[in-house]
Amino acid sequence: MANKIRIATTSLGGCFGCHMSFLDIDEHILELAEVVEFDRSPFTDIEHCSNSDIGLIEGGVCNSENVHVLREFRKNCKILVAVGACAINGGLPAMRNHIPLEECLNESYRDGIGVENAQIPNDPELPLLLDKVYPIHELVKVDYYLPGCPPSADVFWKFLTDLIAGQEPSLPYDLVHYD
Amino acid sequence: MSKTINIDGKDIPFTEGQTIIEAATDAGVYVPHLCHNPDYTPHGSCKLCTVKVNGRNCSACTFPAMEGQEIMNNTQELNNDRQKITQMLFVEGNHFCPSCEKTGNCELQAVAYSLNMLDNHFPHFFSNRELDASHPDILIDHNRCIFCNLCVRASQETDGKNVFALSGRGINKKLIINSASGQLKDSNISVQDKAAHICPTGAILIKRTGYFVPIGERIYDKQRIDQVSLNKEKKQLGK
Ligand code: SF4
Ligand code: SF4
Ligand code: FES
Numbered sequence: 064m065a066n067k068i069r070i071a072t073t074s075l076g077g078c079f080g081c082h083m084s085f086l087d088i089d090e091h092i093l094e095l096a097e098v099v100e101f102d103r104s105p106f107t108d109i110e111h112c113s114n115s116d117i118g119l120i121e122g123g124v125c126n127s128e129n130v131h132v133l134r135e136f137r138k139n140c141k142i143l144v145a146v147g148a149c150a151i152n153g154g155l156p157a158m159r160n161h162i163p164l165e166e167c168l169n170e171s172y173r174d175g176i177g178v179e180n181a182q183i184p185n186d187p188e189l190p191l192l193l194d195k196v197y198p199i200h201e202l203v204k205v206d207y208y209l210p211g212c213p214p215s216a217d218v219f220w221k222f223l224t225d226l227i228a229g230q231e232p233s234l235p236y237d238l239v240h241y242d
Numbered sequence: 243m244s245k246t247i248n249i250d251g252k253d254i255p256f257t258e259g260q261t262i263i264e265a266a267t268d269a270g271v272y273v274p275h276l277c278h279n280p281d282y283t284p285h286g287s288c289k290l291c292t293v294k295v296n297g298r299n300c301s302a303c304t305f306p307a308m309e310g311q312e313i314m315n316n317t318q319e320l321n322n323d324r325q326k327i328t329q330m331l332f333v334e335g336n337h338f339c340p341s342c343e344k345t346g347n348c349e350l351q352a353v354a355y356s357l358n359m360l361d362n363h364f365p366h367f368f369s370n371r372e373l374d375a376s377h378p379d380i381l382i383d384h385n386r387c388i389f390c391n392l393c394v395r396a397s398q399e400t401d402g403k404n405v406f407a408l409s410g411r412g413i414n415k416k417l418i419i420n421s422a423s424g425q426l427k428d429s430n431i432s433v434q435d436k437a438a439h440i441c442p443t444g445a446i447l448i449k450r451t452g453y454f455v456p457i458g459e460r461i462y463d464k465q466r467i468d469q470v471s472l473n474k475e476k477k478q479l480g481k
Contacts (some may be wrong), residue, residue: 154340239360
């Protein structure tokens with residue numbers, strides 16, 4: 064096929080569980096490979112996003128690097144999709160949101176039980192943590208949402224086959240789960 | 243001849259003194275709701291049961307059925323409003339379903355599923371709410387309280403106690419516990435009380451029971467809340 068649909072994927076503050084679940088489409092991946100190709104993604108190791116049709120974002124926005132990556136995806140992807148609980152509401156990482164950042168860092172790196180060589184990491188290479196973990200729709204416009212922790216392989220398959228067929232994607236009741 | 247109201251084009255009989263939601267439930271018509279439970283005095287706070295009665299928005303759980311009412315219930319417009327209300331409930335508290343014992347059995351979540359709510363739309367409050375794990379058998383997670391008042395009513399009306407109350411307004415609203423310390427362990431609640439079991443969300447949980455039924459095998463994993471609710475509440479109304 065001449066013009067394949069280009070998909071970019073990334074994990075921000077996520078656990079890659081959504082990516083693993085995507086791969087659970089198993090042999091459907093061969094059908095998918097007929098019509099799509101991957102841009103920036105852990106599947107390809109391409110470092111930066113170029114013009115793509117669909118961007119799948121796993122994870123919430125925890126640090127400065129996540130902000131840059133998310134903006135790069137929004138700029139380059141025609142359709143941006145929040146994939147999984149963390150992209151949609153911050154998820155587990157956002158459970159730190161009511162604790163001041165300084166307290167979180169002190170607990171993890173200075174005062175916590177069993178901490179040796181106590182010091183807060185400050186290498187300039189490290190992205191700075193944000194005050195809170197943000198759901199991605201609080202930073203950029205999001206076109207579609209796939210809930211679930213993770214969304215099942217069937218969710219990915221239903222959503223992508225709808226889009227590829229040129230129809231408005233929809234999830235029936237039995238594919239909507241938040242857990 | 244019995245009196246009737248009309249919901250979405252269907253004539254529905256009612257008896258004097260019934261609310262719209264009671265007449266609807268009797269007739270097998272589901273009106274989405276969270277703070278309503280047929281066993282208790284209506285509270286009318288969640289507004290999920292909003293229907294259009296002769297063109298005006300009313301809460302079906304508090305509004306009396308009256309001859310000749312033309313009621314809209316299951317319309318796109320009302321369901322859109324209900325979805326927005328549900329999204330507000332989600333962003334006001336802290337609802338991390340994957341780490342909640344109630345997931346799959348939660349009425350808030352089930353209503354969201356049935357409205358095909360895929361995101362929370364609004365900015366999240368990430369409010370700082372507390373956990374009261376003081377009681378040996380019952381856990382309170384204020385992060386998940388939607389102020390439906392059902393535990394308050396159950397404690398007063400069924401248990402003959404007065405363990406809970408809602409205090410404050412707006413963003414400062416809070417479920418409070420009637421004990422000198424404010425902690426659940428110092429109240430007179432017991433694990434057999436109705437109030438300990440009535441919470442529609444994961445705000446009041448019975449300890450050490452959360453995973454008896456595995457995730458994926460729970461009530462709303464298999465069935466929609468409209469069916470579950472009608473089956474249950476018709477029995478409560480004695481039908
Ligand atoms: S109470 Fe319900 S909606 Fe809230 S986190 Fe628990 S399962 Fe999710
Ligand atoms: S604890 Fe549960 S039953 Fe009580 S008001 Fe909150 S949500 Fe309602
Ligand atoms: S069910 Fe009527 S207002 Fe809550």
